[in-house]
Structures are given as C-alpha cells and as structure tokens.
Amino acid sequence: MENLVTIRPELLGLATVELEALSPHFAVLGGAVLALVLSVVRWLQPKWSVFLVSVATALLGATLSFPGLSGAALAVFNGMMVVDPYSSFFNLIFLLSALITLLISFRYLDSEKLQHPEYYVLVLFSALGMMLMASARELVVLFIALETMSLSVYSLVSFRRADRRANEAAMKYFILGGAASAIMLYGVALVYGATGTTHIQAILERLASRGAGESVLFSVGAWLIVAGFLFKVASVPFHMWMPDVYEGAPVPITGFMTTGLKAAAFAAFVRVFLSLGYGKGLSEAVETNLHHILWVCAVMTMVVGNVIALTQTNLKRILAYSSIAHTGYLMVGLIAAPRGTEGYSSLLVYLAAYAAMNLGAFIVLTLLAGKGDAGLNLHDLSGISKKNPVLAFSMAVFLFSMAGVPPTAGFVAKYLLFYSAVQAGEVPLVIIAVLCSAISVYYYLRVLVYMYMRDPIAGATSARVPVWSVMALASMVIVTLQVGLLPSPLVEMARKAVAGL
C-alpha cells in the first residue's frame, strides 16, 4: 500500500534529480490519465471535472517547467532524452498554448454540441507528445513522440464528426501524415545504416570520426528525414494538406496546431539538424546540398504562402496560408542559425512570439465562429469594431504583429530572425523574406478593412464573450505588446535555452 501512494524513483530507474527534471512530463501524463478516468465518472459531471483537471494540469506543467529554464542540461533514460533549458522553453510554449486552447474550447464545444471530455484529454496527450519531441535526443524516441502528438491531433481534427469537411480534413491529414512519418522513419533507418546509431550525439561523433557523411546512404537518409519534417511544418512543396486541415478542424484546435504543433516540429527539427551536423562542416551532403534544398523550399514557402493568402476570403484559410508563410520565415532562421552569432535563439523568440499572436487571433476567431464554424468569412466581419471594440482592437494588435509592424512581438521577432540571417550572409534570402512580408501586409490589413472601415451587416449579433476567453485574450494582447516593447527578458530566455545545444 505504501508503495502505491508514494512514488519511489528507484522503481522507475530514475534518480530524484531526474524525476524532478521530468516533473512537467509526469505532471502532464498524470493529469491526462486522471482526466481520462474522470471522463467516465458520470456523477462528477465530466464536462466540468475534466475541463478543470486539464486546465490545472497544463498550468501545473507550465509552472514546473520554469525552473528548467535556467537549470543545467540533464540526460535521462540512458541519454535518450535530455531535459535542458531548450526543452523547458518549448514546454512552456506547448503548455501555455494548450492552456489557452483548453480555456477557449469550453464554450466553443458547448455551442457546437461537442462537449465530450475526450477532447481535453487528447489536447493534453498531444501536448505531452510535443514535450517529448523537444526533449528527444534519439531518433527513435523522437519518432515515437511525434506519433504520440500526431495521433492525438488527428483525432482532434476530426472532432466535428458530423461535418463533412472535418472528415475530409482528418482523412487527408491522417493518410498524408502517415506517409510522411513512414518517409521519415525510412530516413532514420538509412542514417542508422550509415552511422550505426540513432543517437544524436553518437551520429555526430561517427560523422566526425569515420567520414560517414559522404556516403550515399547517409545523404539519402538525411534528406528523407528532413522531408518528413518539412511535411510537419507545412513547407512548400509539402504544404497541400494544411489549408484543408486548418479549415476542417475545430477553430481552437486550428489555433493549437498553428502554435503548439509548429513549435514542436521546429523544436525537433533543430535537434535533428544538429544531429545531422548542419553547420559543422562534417558532410558535404548536409552542408551544401541540404542548404540549397532548404533555401529553395524556404523561398517557395514564403512566396506561395503569401501569394495564395492574398486571394482567400475565409479567415481560417487566410491564417492557414499565413501560417505557411511564417513557416517560410522560420526556415530562413533555421538555415542561417548555425552561421549567425545568435544561433537558434532568434528562431525560438520567433516561435514564442508567433505562438502568442496566432493564439490570440484564434481566440478571436473562436469567439466569432458561428455554428459549424460558419461566419468566418471576411464579409461576416464587417463593422465588428462598432459592436465589439475590444475584440476588434485585440485582433488589430495580433494582425499588426503578424505583419511585423512595431511595437509588437511580431516586429521584434522578425527583426531578430532576419538580423541573424543577415549576419549569416544570407542577404538575398532576407531581401526575398522582407518583400514577402510586405505582401503579407496587404491581406492582414484587408481583415482590418472589414473590421474597421465597413458598416456592420444586418443581422449580425455581437458575440457573447465568456470570462475564460476574456482572460485568455487579455493575456495574449499583453504578451504581444509586452514582447514588442520590452523584448529583453524573452530574448535572454531564448539565448539561455540555446546555449547548451
């Protein structure tokens, strides 16, 4: 009986310090399992109990992640995972995104008559998968984490079961995602064949000592792994799934995907990039060829994302294509990071800023969405500013931030990202990037045109805004402006996070 009540670390094969380091993961895992159990305890009103437990779990996990920001790196599970400031930084992004998603989902699910407790559990499990992704130092562990996240998200995308678009989106996402996972796994196998290991550190050592980097096996493996990731971050030419999935998924989940999922994919992308020795001059295939491939992908991603977004009239799709465009900017940072002096820190700042502004925008979308996610066409937004000035103002802040206009988080993030790319000598890439973001200004402002410069359409009622959402919205507005005005704390945090990479 005693053993069941107190967790004894040695039974898990973990020292106390390791357990401490992994406490956010265990907290989320425990919370998710507890929520799962509660969802069948009918007399406790699962709707409330599961919701509250999930929210508390996300909060607890985030709180427990804070100490890790300034701690030392600690390898756990025989070095297959690592808990370091880098993973803690990302844990915060994931868990805060999850928290916001949970908060805004409650009323949304009520009004859509989808109030099933599994929803909250799935959000927590996908957050757990993301956390594991950021911590993985082993390609197989990474893959398992990726699948944990993806499978939860596949189900969440299909949550509006009765909606045909949702079903189509989920099916498309599942099949394409499965194919991408298979490609990535095949790449892992080939890299294993070339180097004899799947451990990130060990791969690097083998590359340095044996010159395995010049083998065809390794090159093909590396490219396949990268292709898998390009799918996950929705880079052109692997972006086709994204707009449909974003449109089909419930609005809060779309928000969660654009922030948590994207951040997780980039978190793992960076680790894998390091494992392939990018920027270290170990392999011609990675150093030059992969650079060129990514360069072309980045340019295509920025151009395609921004240009297609210009023609969209549905807010969800506009934000979907804008999300593709932002992936392009992030890839600029990814390509340049090893050669700039700031390294990956600007990438982290960008991901954090993007998470804040994009989540904010999706909070607004959730509040505006009508039955079946209707009412999200630009036309439906006409004159919102008159009826709901607070909502319109918040949206304006987020849109200016996405467009990279000061004084917002988006500007600071873009500044740092492009600055580090210039330092890395990628001037042409940066020029393309800034021109693309000039294009993006048009479609972001177009949303504002509808909100502020048109008369309200008849019949539209002002949205009822529940207190949860107000809290979530206010916090995102504050974060977006605060990072824009006083970026130093976030930048320092990101620098610490990447110092040990």
Add this chain to the structure above:
Amino acid sequence: MAWFESHLLSTLVFLPLLWAVAGLVIPGKFRKTHAVWALLGSFLVFAVSLRLYGAFDAGGAEFQLAERAEWLPSLGIAYLLGMDGISLWLLVLTTFLTPLVILGSFSAIQERTKEYYFLLLFLETGMLGALVALDVFLFYVFWEAMLIPMYFLIGIWGGKDRVYAAMKFFLYTVVGSLLMLVAIFYLAYAHKVQLGAYSTAIVDLYRVNVPGGGWLSVQSILFLAFALAFAIKVPLFPVHTWLPDAHVQAPTAGSVILAGVLLKMGGYGFIRFAFPLFPEAVVLYQPVFLGLGAVAIVYGAWVAMVQPDIKKLVAYSSVSHMGFVILGLFSLNSIAAAGSVYQMLNHGVSTGALFLMVGMIYERRHTRMISDFGGITKVMPIFAIIFMIVTLSSIALPGTNGFVGEFLILLGTWKTSPWAAAAAGTGVIFGAVYMLWMFQRVMFGPVTNPENEKLRDLSGRELAVLAPLVVAIFFMGIYPNFFFEKMEPSIQRFLERAQVKSTETAIADLGRN
C-alpha cells in the same frame, strides 16, 4: 519636477499617448468631451515643446538633452533620445500643428470621436518619437508605428475611396521601410565586425566604414535602400503616386498632418541617416537626385495646374514643394541645406493652412471642385483674405515664409548645378500660375452657383485655427533668423558629416549621467 527636467524628450514623446490612453475612460457618447480633452492634451504637449526650446542650447551642434536606457543590450539596442537644431524645429512644427488640427476637427468629425482623437494623439507620439530617436531600431519602431494611426485615420474617416487610399499609403511605405530594414541589419552587423561591439546608435553607425566607390558598391546599395524609404515618404517623383490618393481621401486633419509632418520625415531621414552614413554614395548619386528633384518640382506643378479638385491641386503642389527640399539637400552646400530645412517648415505651415481651408469650404459645400465655386470673395470676405495670404505664401512671395526657403534653395543649387536651379526656377513660375489661376476661378468673378450665395464666413473657432498659421507665415517670412540661429550649427555639422566619414569618438554614451 527634477525627473521632468532630465527627461524632457521622453515626456514630450509619450505625453500625447498617455493622455490619449487616459482619455479612453470617457464614454463614447460624450463627443465634445473627447475633442476638448485631446485639445487640452495637445496644448500641454506644445507647452512642453516650448520648454524644450528654452532648454536647447543654440550654440551646440551636438545632440542635446540626450536620454539613454538599456533596451535590448544583447544586440546593443538602446532607448536613446536626443535632438539637435534641425529636429528642434520639426518638433515644434509638430506640436504646433496638432492642436490646430484638433481644433479644426471639432465640427468635421461627428462619428467615433473617441477613436479619432485617440489616433491623432497616438500619431503625435509616433512623429515626435521618430524625430528624437537616436537609435536606428528605436527610430524604425516610431517610423513604422506612425503608419498605424494614419492608416486608420484615412481608412475610417476618409472620403469615398478611403480604403484604397489607406491601403496604398501603407503598402508603399512598408515596402520602402522593409528594404531599409535590411540595410540597417547590414550596417549594424558591419559595426559589430569593424568595431567589435553591437550598437545601433546612430552616432556609432556614422563611424562604420562602408566600402563605396561604384554605382553598385555596397555603400551605394545601402544608400539606395535608405533613399527609397525616405523618397517614398517625401514623396519624390516617381514614387509619389500614393500621395494624391492619400491626401485627397484623408480627412482634413489627416491631410494636414500628412503634409505638415509626415512628409518631413522623409527629408529628416535623408539628413539624419542617408547623408551622414553614405557620403560617397551621396556624391555619386547627386546628379540623379538633383534631376529627380527638379523633375518633381516641374512635374508636380504641371499636374497641379490641370486638377479640377482643389484638394488634389494642393496635393500635387506638395510634390512640387517637396521637390525643392530634395534639390536643396542634394546641392550639398550650407545655403541650400538651410533653405531645405526651412522649406520643410514652410511647407508644413502653408500647405497645412491650405488643407485646413479646403476642409472648411468642403464642410460648407460638400464639394471641392473648382468649377462649383466662383465669386466666393463676395460671400466670404474673411475667408478670401486669409486664403489669399496662404496662397501667396505657397507661391513664395517675398515677405512670406515660402520666399525665404525657395530663394535659399535656388541660390544654393545654382552654385552646384545651374541647370537644376534653372529648371526649378520655372517650377516657381508654374507654382504661381496654378495657385493664382485656382484662386481666381474660386474667388473672383460673379457668384455663378446659387448654392454659394448663402455661405457663412469663418466662425470664431475657424479663425482661431487659422490665425496662428497666418502669424507664422509672416513671422517666418520677415524674421527667419529667429529660426536659423538655432539650427545653423546643426546644419554645419550635418554637412561636415555628409562630406567626410566621421572619425569622431562616439557619443552614444551621452545621457549616461
């Protein structure tokens, strides 16, 4: 009070914004209260700027009243403010025009007054900030932040095609600024490489050695990136096309601020950034810009001549007048440079007054077409007198402010390039033609349109708006030395910087006291 004395510039910059935020608690239905609140705030800001005038040491060429706080130390970005004799007058111009446009908006703006006055004061913070920022990052923040309120002012309270105009205005400016941003990155990184530390303070960047020499050397390309951003703002031919749309569609206050202050930001940018940072490229590209300036003067005047709409005519006259500014700056001598700075102030006063008066008559008749008027002198004599004075100032009659600026510019330009000066001289003549011809068609002759017979003359409030401008027109025309003595050393300093790459020690640590 001690804090106030040592943070004069911060107070000046952020007072309008804080005042505007405080004003948000007033419920939206009290329309007049918002207007009065904003007016009080803008007067207060003007008072602070007068204190600034008192605190400014006329003999000093260096940046004064500097303030510094660390902002993003890991990249050498600091909150660094300071001013010299050139920014002093532009600051005063800004704080001088803002109360006037607020007072001028009392009757014109009846809808969403809360947002309107909030945006106007927010805009004032952006403009003042851009004029005193001595860190390029900070400058860029203010420079871009100005766009947001202007975009809404045009887009919400503008005319029929307001959305198109607002969008065009924003996009034009953003494209230019973003390319400048890349150049800023390059410069900041060059500073790090050459001098070993991150800094984005302007005085530090002045010392960066940028390889120049050819038409496509690094220095030339960086110069062009900066010049494009500023040329769009000025706006210089051929990137001026956003201006007529924005000016015509904007509400009166928007047009006045746009013409009076925002366009000056372009000229100011050339003075503060493009010239001292890239002196070789400036000399290399001097003929190009002299040519463009001269073309802008003549082209602007020609196009203005055929406009049927008074407001559009004034808008094109802006293109012409701002061409003088570019011409003077690129002449690279002290007479023309002083003339250019003066011309910027003049243009703010006289074009601001013109836009205000066009707004007043538009409020009465809801048309701005020249052909709808005629014989206005008979029904609105006071209006006609003031309009005459402003018109004469715009065509640079001796005794008015316009004369001083244009004369100095032509004099200075003659030394550098007689051809450009000659071409610009014809612009002065065309300027007189289009302004006087418009005046004649609107004001003289019989009252042909019966709707014009019952027009009210200026109200007391409108007189209060115009009187300070009329006083300024004469004062600046008769006693220009009052202005020159404060800016002379700064202009000399600017020319020194623009001619040789600065080797002086950095004063980026000014304000660390």
